[in-house]
Amino acid sequence: MDDPTLVSSCQSAHDLAMGDAVSHQESLALIRAIAEEHEHGQH
Structure with a gap:
């Protein structure tokens, strides 16, 4: 990535x-x- 616009957008x-x-x-x-919660819901 070396496009300044793309880098700025990602940042x-x-x-x-x-x-x-x-x-x-x-x-x-x-x-x-x-x-x-998941464990208690499974019993």
């Missing part, structure tokens, strides 16, 4: 995604909670 998309992302700890907590 903007990355920045937006990172701005909406939750922390590592919050991600783990969410995954664990969903896994527990």
Whole structure:
């Protein structure tokens, strides 16, 4: 990728995604909670 317009567009998309992302700890907590809900729903 060496097209400045494409690079800029990708950088903007990355920045937006990172701005909406939750922390590592919050991600783990969410995954664990969903896994527990799924496990309890299967029994």
